[in-house]
Amino acid sequence: MTTPPSGNDPYQPYGQPPNQPYGQPAAPYGYTPPPATNGMAIASLVVSIVSLVVCAGFTGFIGAILGHVAKSQMKRTNEQGGGLALAGIIVGWLGFALFIVGAVLFVALVVWAENSIDDCYTDSDGYFTCD
Template structure:
């Protein structure tokens, strides 16, 4: 015979255990009898320190390429644009080799440089054409007194 607990008669059976309110699954969808995971994750460990990695440097030749190309348009009417374009091509090679930044700047220097030089060549061509046309149409058959002699 078992020893009665407080509030029980000596030959009375203990009451059945309470039923689970969620059926065979617990509150978080876990089967009854297994540990329930907390609703939020546990921290894994101490936070890792922040490591600052500086960005790759910008290629100086790319910057020089763009500056020379722009100056060739404004100050030299495009005559030195080929220098800016060549600097841009050299800068693009350095950027690929050294893993630097400034590829867009170098490309802009190449485009502006060649465009400025092309405008210069077109302008010189127009001036030469005008000079040739003016030389052919010039009538030099007058003497110093205004008389027509050829």
């Protein structure tokens, strides 16, 4: 017949120590998990690439602004993702700049075409007339 262990027993029974939750400790042996990647940095790169591919850079400034916000958040929270944020900024502003250049070229082409087309027509009498 055995007696239950008392509080002053030098030998601990096998198993989980008393008053502790089951399983391994959350961070055994001083291991700290790596910092998380900033979600805003990921969103910055995704929005910038989608803007460049789908919208021809029109909304690239949104991705660039998200990248700037992500970089400021990462300074405060020590999260990872600086490269993603930088790539989102570069791709976003580059796409938006390409959109602006394309829009200016389109307007210049329309103005040039309007000025270079002769205002000639055939009147109701069948005569070809230019103004």
